[in-house]
Amino acid sequence: MYKLTLQKLREVDEYFAIDLLEFNNYEAQRPVKERHLTMLCNEINSGHFLVGDIAIAKLTYDGNRNVLVNGQHQLKAVVKVGKSINAVYQEYMCSSPNDLSELYRRFDNHQARSLGDILSPEAIALGVTWKRSIVRLVVAAASFGEAGFHGSTDVPKVEKVKYISQYLKQGSFVNHILEGGKIKSSHLKRAAVVFVMMKTWDKDKHLAELFWESVMNGIDLTANSPMLVLRNYLLTSALGGSNKLRVSNSREMQVKCIHAWNAYRSGSKTSLKYHPNAPIPKII
Numbered sequence: 001m002y003k004l005t006l007q008k009l010r011e012v013d014e015y016f017a018i019d020l021l022e023f024n025n026y027e028a029q030r031p032v033k034e035r036h037l038t039m040l041c042n043e044i045n046s047g048h049f050l051v052g053d054i055a056i057a058k059l060t061y062d063g064n065r066n067v068l069v070n071g072q073h074q075l076k077a078v079v080k081v082g083k084s085i086n087a088v089y090q091e092y093m094c095s096s097p098n099d100l101s102e103l104y105r106r107f108d109n110h111q112a113r114s115l116g117d118i119l120s121p122e123a124i125a126l127g128v129t130w131k132r133s134i135v136r137l138v139v140a141a142a143s144f145g146e147a148g149f150h151g152s153t154d155v156p157k158v159e160k161v162k163y164i165s166q167y168l169k170q171g172s173f174v175n176h177i178l179e180g181g182k183i184k185s186s187h188l189k190r191a192a193v194v195f196v197m198m199k200t201w202d203k204d205k206h207l208a209e210l211f212w213e214s215v216m217n218g219i220d221l222t223a224n225s226p227m228l229v230l231r232n233y234l235l236t237s238a239l240g241g242s243n244k245l246r247v248s249n250s251r252e253m254q255v256k257c258i259h260a261w262n263a264y265r266s267g268s269k270t271s272l273k274y275h276p277n278a279p280i281p282k283i284i
Contacts, residue, residue, distance in 0.1 A: 002057070002103040006091035012054065013084040017075040023056055023066040024075075028104065028121035032076065040077035044085060052087030057094045057103055067100065070107035097125035105161060122161045126168065130175040133189075137178075138171040139163045141194035144250065170198035173208070183217045187234040192250040196257040199283050204265075211264055224269050230260035233272055251280070258283055 012020075043049040054071030058064055068075075071087070078085055094100045101121040123135050130138075142163035164171065174194055178185045188194070201208040214227040221228040233256055238245035256272040262284050263270035 002095075002099040003093045004090060005058075005093050006089075008089055009051070009086060010089050011084050012052065012075070012078055012087045012089070014079050014082050017078040020054065020056065020068060021072070021075050021079070024068040024072050026067045026069065026100075026104070026121075028101075028124050029068070029072065030120075032073065037073050037076055037080070040073055041081050044077055044081045044083050049085055052085050053090075053107070054087045055090040055092060055103075055107060057092045057100055059100065060093055060095050061097070069100070069104050101125040101161075119161060119164065122164050126165055128164065128168070128171075130171065131179065134171070134175050134178060135164065137189055137191065137194055138167055138174055138198075140191040141174075141198060142167045144191040144254075145195045145199070167198060170201055173201045173205070174198060177209070177212045177216060181217070185216050187231070188212070188216055190234075190239065190250070190253060192254040193234065193257055196254055196261065196283070200261050203283055207265070211261060215260075226260040226263040226268075226270050229270060229272060230257060252276075255280055 040049070052071060052074040054074060055069050057067045057069045059067060069092070074085065074087065092103055094103060101124070104121045119135050119139060120132060123130070123132075128135065139160055143160055146163075174197055177197065178188060188197070197208070197212055200211065211227060214221060214225070215231045215234070218228060218231050221231075234253070236245055237248040237253070239248060239250065239253075252274050255274050255278075258281050259270050259272050259274075262281065265284050
């Protein structure tokens with residue numbers, strides 16, 4: 001667990017800000033948002049800026065290297081404007097990458113950090129090498145599934161971060177399918193579809209790989225193949241409104257993915273019939 005070692009209110013002038021920005025080297029740091037930076041500059045110039053929050057983490061597991069975990073926009077604004085601010089300055093000690101990830105996502109003030117902003121540190125801490133888009137997709141799929149389990153999508157983003165570790169193996173499978181070749185896989189990149197991908201992998205790892213690779217590439221499939229039927233549906237369906245594609249929704253996509261998988265497993269055919277009021281079928 002990270003440990004607070006120093007906390008005090010102090011004046012932050014442009015020289016101290018420049019010194020602290022030398023530690024703005026965390027690979028998971030979010031990009032500077034120019035609109036927010038401009039707003040801070042205006043607030044400082046007008047004298048309306050109140051009290052800032054700036055934090056440094058000392059990484060004892062990495063040669064006591066210092067990392068800026070909060071305050072990059074405030075520090076850049078101070079340097080740009082050339083005026084001082086008062087800020088609560090904190091120093092923390094982190095003894096592992098998990099400590100750093102946990103600390104980073106606890107700072108969520110002034111300019112709220114998006115789910116994507118706090119997913120990257122956790123992925124790095126876990127040694128995940130997937131693209132950021134795949135990390136977000138796996139977490140979205142897990143969130144979709146958890147909503148089905150508990151009946152609510154109102155899960156705090158700091159809790160959603162935990163889905164990376166909870167679905168780490170399933171996410172590696174999803175990454176392997178979606179990023180493993182040169183064939184476009186955009187028709188699979190929906191939370192409901194990816195959730196079924198992960199659950200079918202739980203059922204049978206080998207068959208799940210064969211099934212989803214076929215749904216992705218459509219190679220050597222017969223006309224009545226469940227994989228081809230599902231592929232054609234996904235390629236011609238859109239979530240929400242579309243002038244060119246049929247309109248679908250996440251629940252329908254989930255059900256039809258399950259129908260196709262179950263047909264594949266049982267050696268039968270399917271037309272992917274969907275009844276909105278029928279319960280979601282079990283994955284066999």
